[in-house]
Amino acid sequence: MISLQNVTKIYDNGSQALKNVSLDIEKGEFVFVVGSSGSGKSTLIKLLLKEVEPTSGNILINDENIAQISRKEIPYLRRKIGVVFQDFRLLPSKTVYENIAFAMQVVEATPREIRRTVPAVISMVGLSKKAKAYPNQLSGGEQQRVALARAIINKPPVLLADEPTGNLDPETAWEIMSLLKDINMRGTTVVVATHAKEIVDAMQKRVIALKKGVILRDVREGGYNDEI
Amino acid sequence: MMKFRTLKYHIRQGISGLFKNRLMSLAAVITVMACVFILIISLCVVENIGYILDQLETKIGISVFIGDNISDKDVSFIEQKLKEVSHVSDVKYISKDDALEWGRKNFNGKEFLAGLEEDNPLPRSFDLFIDSSENQRVVIDAIEKIQRDFEEDSVSKKVEENFKNSIIQQKKDENSENADLNIEQIDDSSKDADGVTLEEHKKAAISAIGGEGYEYAGIYKISAPQSAADSLAAIKNTVRIISIILIIVMGIISTSIIINTIKLTVLIRKNEINIMKYVGATDWFIRGPFIVEGLFIGIIGAIIPCIISWFSYDEIINIINQDVSIVKRLFEFSPGSELFAFIIPISLIFGGGLGALGSITSVRKHLKV
Ligand SMILES: Nc1ncnc2c1ncn2[C@@H]1O[C@H](COP(=O)(O)OP(=O)(O)OP(=O)(O)O)[C@@H](O)[C@H]1O
Numbered sequence: 001m002i003s004l005q006n007v008t009k010i011y012d013n014g015s016q017a018l019k020n021v022s023l024d025i026e027k028g029e030f031v032f033v034v035g036s037s038g039s040g041k042s043t044l045i046k047l048l049l050k051e052v053e054p055t056s057g058n059i060l061i062n063d064e065n066i067a068q069i070s071r072k073e074i075p076y077l078r079r080k081i082g083v084v085f086q087d088f089r090l091l092p093s094k095t096v097y098e099n100i101a102f103a104m105q106v107v108e109a110t111p112r113e114i115r116r117t118v119p120a121v122i123s124m125v126g127l128s129k130k131a132k133a134y135p136n137q138l139s140g141g142e143q144q145r146v147a148l149a150r151a152i153i154n155k156p157p158v159l160l161a162d163e164p165t166g167n168l169d170p171e172t173a174w175e176i177m178s179l180l181k182d183i184n185m186r187g188t189t190v191v192v193a194t195h196a197k198e199i200v201d202a203m204q205k206r207v208i209a210l211k212k213g214v215i216l217r218d219v220r221e222g223g224y225n226d227e228i
Numbered sequence: 229m230m231k232f233r234t235l236k237y238h239i240r241q242g243i244s245g246l247f248k249n250r251l252m253s254l255a256a257v258i259t260v261m262a263c264v265f266i267l268i269i270s271l272c273v274v275e276n277i278g279y280i281l282d283q284l285e286t287k288i289g290i291s292v293f294i295g296d297n298i299s300d301k302d303v304s305f306i307e308q309k310l311k312e313v314s315h316v317s318d319v320k321y322i323s324k325d326d327a328l329e330w331g332r333k334n335f336n337g338k339e340f341l342a343g344l345e346e347d348n349p350l351p352r353s354f355d356l357f358i359d360s361s362e363n364q365r366v367v368i369d370a371i372e373k374i375q376r377d378f379e380e381d382s383v384s385k386k387v388e389e390n391f392k393n394s395i396i397q398q399k400k401d402e403n404s405e406n407a408d409l410n411i412e413q414i415d416d417s418s419k420d421a422d423g424v425t426l427e428e429h430k431k432a433a434i435s436a437i438g439g440e441g442y443e444y445a446g447i448y449k450i451s452a453p454q455s456a457a458d459s460l461a462a463i464k465n466t467v468r469i470i471s472i473i474l475i476i477v478m479g480i481i482s483t484s485i486i487i488n489t490i491k492l493t494v495l496i497r498k499n500e501i502n503i504m505k506y507v508g509a510t511d512w513f514i515r516g517p518f519i520v521e522g523l524f525i526g527i528i529g530a531i532i533p534c535i536i537s538w539f540s541y542d543e544i545i546n547i548i549n550q551d552v553s554i555v556k557r558l559f560e561f562s563p564g565s566e567l568f569a570f571i572i573p574i575s576l577i578f579g580g581g582l583g584a585l586g587s588i589t590s591v592r593k594h595l596k597v
């Protein structure tokens with residue numbers, strides 16, 4: 001599903017974010033990417049979204065080398081990848097419903113499809129009662145649910161999350177994580193970059209630990225700080 | 229192919245963008261208005277200069293002066309020939325009296341024209357009008373040919389007459405019985421006493437033509453204001469170039485102002501663009517609403533000055549015609565309906581294009597995510 005082969009990313013200012021990283025993620029996997037600040041987690045996610053280009057190495061998604069796709073094709077790559085961030089990135093002027101429907105309008109779905117799909121996804125993330133609320137009327141956890149709903153509304157095979165619980169209290173963080181697990185259970189490959197030690201330890205999923213741009217550890221069912 | 233609902237989405241978003249940033253939209257509309265106004269004014273000026281030059285061009289004629297000694301019959305013969313010259317649109321005969329009348333009207337010092345009625349020294353002439361000043365040279369060449377032909381013809385006739393007379397004289401001298409020799413019998417091959425044929429006499433006389441001007445002078449002078457025609461052509465070219473430069477400069481100035489205005493609305497929507505990129509919107513989908521917004525700004529900004537200038541154009545022309553009365557006698561201004569039939573579409577395209585171009589440029593930076 002996702003494959004990095006000897007990927008190195010050196011930013012224009014010379015900082016080496018990833019050094020010769022190789023990894024494979026299978027379809028339907030749930031993967032935590034952990035590591036201290038500056039270890040390269042966000043860079044990894046940006047590479048998968050083709051937001052930044054690798055300095056060297058290949059990145060394959062669904063056996064397609066994304067280094068070779070043109071600028072014009074990027075939108076179609078991104079339609080296969082849902083993404084959520086620490087800061088939710090909702091549109092303040094749109095309601096919950098509109099924020100989610102927006103992602104479908106962008107891919108030119110029909111109004112009928114939108115009317116049918118959006119309420120279902122809203123209910124899946126447990127926000128049916130808040131469909132008409134604006135983001136500033138929601139708690140952080142609720143906002144992240146909206147962001148998650150938006151990320152999966154177009155049914156992408158892959159969901160990326162860059163510190164999705166970074167702004168949330170532990171209890172809410174748990175809710176979001178279990179929602180991610182639900183999404184994964186429905187067949188979506190999920191990659192979560194996170195600092196949330198307790199959750200990683202408790203969930204016993206695959207953990208890829210980065211340190212200064214290199215893979216320190218890659219364990220099938222591990223915790224945040226497992227010995228090598 | 230863009231889906232209809234997408235187009236609807238773009239239009240709805242674009243219009244809502246206009247109203248969300250009301251002040252900015254207003255500023256942009258005013259900017260476009262100012263630019264389109266200047267564009268319309270310069271187009272009006274340029275077009276009128278062209279229109280007036282065209283009129284003056286047809287008024288630059290060629291004057292063909294007729295010798296005093298030729299008969300009225302010859303004059304109408306020459307008139308006929310002049311009318312047959314190609315590129316000549318009109319031939320106007322000016323009699324001696326006409327010439328004097330014209331002189332009276334156009335020169336204030338009437339005194340020096342006084343007393344000329346009895347013995348009018350002014351020549352008869354023709355005024356020729358040509359279709360375009362570019363053809364002046366060809367027409368003059370043709371007139372010169374008519375001039376030459378007429379002269380040759382007259383010289384030939386004269387030589388023939390002299391020849392006949394000399395033959396008759398000769399026969400008389402010889403006291404011949406048939407002294408009243410029928411002159412019809414004489415032709416080009418007839419010989420005189422010295423054995424020279426009439427044809428040879430004619431040739432000699434024709435080759436002598438032109439040494440000191442034309443003796444018979446059907447046309448004794450051709451007067452054409454070559455320099456006026458040249459400078460008209462030059463003015464037309466200059467006007468053309470200036471108008472092109474003006475439109476380009478206006479385009480650049482107003483595009484940069486619009487870019488800066490729309491940049492602000494784009495900046496406000498930066499988050500929105502970012503999110504659209506993450507959920508897989510194509511560049512054109514993101515540009516759509518901004519293009520609609522820019523088009524609206526541009527077209528509204530163009531319509532208003534179009535309407536204002538269209539209604540005031542005829543008024544202004546009337547005022548100029550009334551206050552500067554010589555203008556009316558020399559030329560006419562371009563009629564408003566004709567002028568605005570092309571100024572309005574140009575302005576709308578200019579305004580709309582400007583708006584769309586401004587939006588596309590403003591969004592460009594934010595698409596690189
Ligand atoms: N746009 C950029 N330009 C230059 N250097 C960058 C850029 N983005 C990241 N870096 C550098 O690359 C390295 C990896 O950064 P990255 O954001 O991937 O780390 P991270 O693991 O996500 O950290 P955090 O946990 O704090 O989010 C850092 O040293 C950072 O300074």
Ligand SMILES: [Mg+2]
Nearest residue numbers: 041042043162
């Ligand atoms: Mg990060």
